Every structure is written in structure tokens, then in C-alpha cells.
Amino acid sequence: MNDSTAAYKSRFTSTMMGNWSAPLTTLVRGEGCQVWDADGKRYLDFLGGIAVNALGHAHPVLVEAVSRQVATxxxxxxxxxxxxxxxxxxxxxxxxxxxxxxxxxxxxxxxxxxxxxxxxxxxxxxxxxxxxxxxxxxxxxxxxxxxxxxxxxxxxxxxxxxxxxxxxxxxxxxxxxxxxxxxxxxxxxxxxxxxxxxxxxxxxxxxxxxxxxxxxxxxxxxxxxxxxxxxxxxxxxxxxxxxxxxxxxxxxxxxxxxxxxxxxxxxxxxxxxxxxxxxxxxxxxxxxxxxxxxxxxxxSGLVENAALRGAQLRAAITAIGSPLVAELRGEGLLIGVGLTAPVAAAVTARALELGLIVNAPNESSIRLAPPLIIGDSEIAEFITLFTQALEASA
Structure with missing residues (x-):
């Protein structure tokens, strides 16, 4: 059954325990640093399953290893x-x-x-x-x-x-x-x-x-x-x-x-x-x-890439010059963006509307934990979308 995101949300709330909040959307496919929902909307994933998807989505090395092992x-x-x-x-x-x-x-x-x-x-x-x-x-x-x-x-x-x-x-x-x-x-x-x-x-x-x-x-x-x-x-x-x-x-x-x-x-x-x-x-x-x-x-040198891209991301976020950004915390590709106002939920909601997945662990922090494979193009897209999300919440 190929339902819409709204239909899946309804089915979710009628079947899942009440410990879960309503899902933000219903994701059905991923590739690299991108995911798509049930309505076909594309998102740039800068949460990576909360620091889980180190190789992004559907990486051929992982797909091959799991396929081979489950067949063995x-x-x-x-x-x-x-x-x-x-x-x-x-x-x-x-x-x-x-x-x-x-x-x-x-x-x-x-x-x-x-x-x-x-x-x-x-x-x-x-x-x-x-x-x-x-x-x-x-x-x-x-x-x-x-x-x-x-x-x-x-x-x-x-x-x-x-x-x-x-x-x-x-x-x-x-x-x-x-x-x-x-x-x-x-x-x-x-x-x-x-x-x-x-x-x-x-x-x-x-x-x-x-x-x-x-x-x-x-x-x-x-x-x-x-x-x-x-x-x-x-x-x-x-x-x-x-x-x-x-x-x-x-x-x-x-x-x-x-x-x-x-x-x-x-x-x-x-x-x-x-x-x-x-x-x-x-x-x-x-x-x-x-x-x-x-x-x-x-x-593939992804530990080194995490260090390199983390520094690149910090510099790019600082260059935005947003009055909402108070500080940057963390190391490598685990980054906390400390905000000057308790608007983290609004920033993440606007980011999602724009096609960017980030996380608000509390009311004044944004957490970034993208796949370790990110490069220049992903960082450039992130900065464009994140800037818009910040501006909408300022």
C-alpha cells in the first residue's frame, strides 16, 4: 500500500504506543545524504538518524555486506x-x-x-x-x-x-x-x-x-x-x-x-x-x-573528512552572521548550534518545510549530525536552507 504522508501519520497514531509523538513525516527512501517522504518530497538529511547513518543512506558497501550476510x-x-x-x-x-x-x-x-x-x-x-x-x-x-x-x-x-x-x-x-x-x-x-x-x-x-x-x-x-x-x-x-x-x-x-x-x-x-x-x-x-x-x-578517510567538514561547517555557520546564533559546540560532525532565543523548535520546523532535517534537543539548541560522507555540495545546500530557517525564526 502506497499511502500519502498524512495517511501514514493516521495509521501511525492508531497503531503505535503513546510514548511516541506524532511523526514529522513518513520517509520511504534514502540515497547518500538525501531522503524522500511518501509524497515524493526530498530532504537534505543533516541529522543522520541521530548520528547513526555514518555512510548516509543505501551506501553500496553496506547494502552489499548485509545482502551477502543475510543470504549466508x-x-x-x-x-x-x-x-x-x-x-x-x-x-x-x-x-x-x-x-x-x-x-x-x-x-x-x-x-x-x-x-x-x-x-x-x-x-x-x-x-x-x-x-x-x-x-x-x-x-x-x-x-x-x-x-x-x-x-x-x-x-x-x-x-x-x-x-x-x-x-x-x-x-x-x-x-x-x-x-x-x-x-x-x-x-x-x-x-x-x-x-x-x-x-x-x-x-x-x-x-x-x-x-x-x-x-x-x-x-x-x-x-x-x-x-x-x-x-x-x-x-x-x-x-x-x-x-x-x-x-x-x-x-x-x-x-x-x-x-x-x-x-x-x-x-x-x-x-x-x-x-x-x-x-x-x-x-x-x-x-x-x-x-x-x-x-x-x-x-575512505571519513574520520579525517569529519574533522575537515566539521571545521568547514562551523566557519560557514559563523559567516551567516545571524543574531540567533550565540555559539557553536561539539567536535567534527557532531555540532551544537546554541541560540540566543528559545526558538529551536521553530527553526527545525521551518527547516523541515524547506527540505532540511536538523534536530532541536532543547528549546535553545540545534543539533547537527550529518553523514560522515558530506562534501562541498551538501554543506552549500545546508547553509542556504539553514540561513532561511534562521531568518524565518529571528
């Missing part, structure tokens, strides 16, 4: 290993720098990877505290939600996992909170859902020093920042530190659901057989897709 073997259960699973684990240990002492646990999503991280923290000190940051986001399952530093998201589902403490993102708060009674600190290197908010200079390095001193784990949520998004493979690499564990998802699969927990050094020995598991995590279809995506990012 798609699922076997975790009683067995498969070649793409082992290959992806080896690739992640190489790219993260975890090396021979590192280990990988595969999940189906970012929130599941963070659930594994909560259990890893408990293994490092079952009755100790886990520290997380205010205004952070780590997922919506019960353990990941306990880490999430947004009261409005947590309160309807309390009581959550106990012994999680949230602190402000300052070095002073970090120093005051850490002690022998802490098992782990969980940190987003850049707070994506908060509006792409950077941590203070030196925060991650100090967190590394303090967790080492007190025997706590430093766990970094790289779900939104990983896989080349910020112009390096993983955001912590820019800081010159080595964490105890990182969680990954989103861009790693390029649109195919896959997540991972990667451990470093001594943290790799904390789980023993039977202490965690999943039916679908690490299945050959998802891991074949992730291998294809990460392989293409590496082969």
Missing part, C-alpha cells in the same frame, strides 16, 4: 561464534587501542551496551556508588536510565537502580564526589542529547587520574561520539587518555542495530561466564554490517 547466515545464538563477530571484535580492539588485553561484549543498541556497563561497574564494587553527570543521557532501560542525568526522564520510573549519584560537570564536583566508595564514573565525552555540550577542559584527564587513584572504573559513553563522528575514531583519543571501558552503538552499524562494550586492561577480567548475555547481540548480520561500515570509514 543471519543468526546462530551465542552458543556459537561466527567469522564477522570475531572480525568485528578484533577491529574494535585495534581501533580503540585496547589491544590484546581488551575484550568486547556485543549488544543490540546503545542502551543495552550501557546496561552491560552498569553490571561491569557492579563487578568492580557491588555495593559502591556509580557517579554520572547531570544533564547526561545514557538510554531508557532501567540501568541506563539510572545513569541518565535528567530528572524528568527518571522520575516516572523510580525507583531505579540504586547507588547512582549525579554531579555537575565540573572538576571541583568530580574531586568532591570521588572516593573509595565509588566503583565507576560514567561520562559522555560530549553530551549529545543535552544539546551537544562540551565538558570543561581537562575534565576527562582529571577523571582518569582520580579513578586510577581510587580504584574506580572510567567508563565513557561513546555511543554518539564514536566511530569517527568527532574527527577522531573515539573522542577520548583526543584527550590522550585510556579509559577502562567504552560503550558504542549508533554510527558503528550505519543503520543496522548493534552495540558494544569494549574493556581495557584489568576491566576485561571482571565478567565471568554466565554473568551477562543476550540472544541477538553479536549476531552475524549486525556484525557484518558494522565491519562494512567501519571498514569503509577507514578506507
Amino acid at each position: 547466515i543471519a543468526h546462530v545464538s551465542n552458543y556459537f561464534a561466527t567469522p564477522p563477530q570475531v572480525e568485528l571484535a578484533e577491529r574494535l580492539l585495534r581501533l580503540t587501542g585496547a589491544g590484546d588485553s581488551g575484550r568486547v561484549y556485543f549488544a543490540n543498541s546503545g542502551t543495552e551496551a550501557n546496561e552491560a556497563a552498569v553490571k561491569l561497574a557492579r563487578r568492580n564494587g557491588q555495593h559502591k556508588k556509580i557517579i554520572a553527570l547531570n544533564n547526561s543521557f545514557h538510554g531508557r532501560t532501567m540501568g541506563a536510565l539510572a545513569l541518565t542525568g535528567k530528572t524528568a526522564l527518571r522520575e516516572p520510573f523510580e525507583p531505579l537502580v540504586p547507588n547512582v549519584v549525579h554531579i555537575d560537570s565540573t572538576i571541583e564536583a568530580l574531586e568532591a564526589a570521588i572516593g573509595d566508595d565509588v566503583s565507576a564514573i560514567v561520562i559522555e565525552p560530549i553530551k549529545g542529547e543535552a544539546g551537544v555540550i562540551d565538558l570543561p577542559a581537562g575534565f576527562l584527564k582529571r577523571a582518569r587520574e582520580l579513578t586510577t587513584e581510587f580504584g574506580a572504573l572510567l567508563i565513557l559513553d561513546e555511543i554518539q561520539t564514536g566511530a569517527g563522528r568527532t574527527g577522531v575514531w573515539f573522542a577520548y583519543q583526543r584527550e590522550g587518555i585510556v579509559p577502562d571501558a567504552i560503550t558504542l552503538a549508533k554510527g558503528m552499524g550505519g543503520g543496522i542495530p548493534v552495540g558494544a562494550l569494549v574493556t581495557f586492561g584489568a576491566a576485561s577480567g571482571l565478567f565471568t561466564p554466565g554473568q551477562h548475555g543476550t540472544t541477538f547481540g553479536g549476531n552475524p548480520l549486525a556484525t557484518a554490517a558494522a565491519n562494512a561500515v567501519l571498514g569503509e570509514i577507514e578506507a
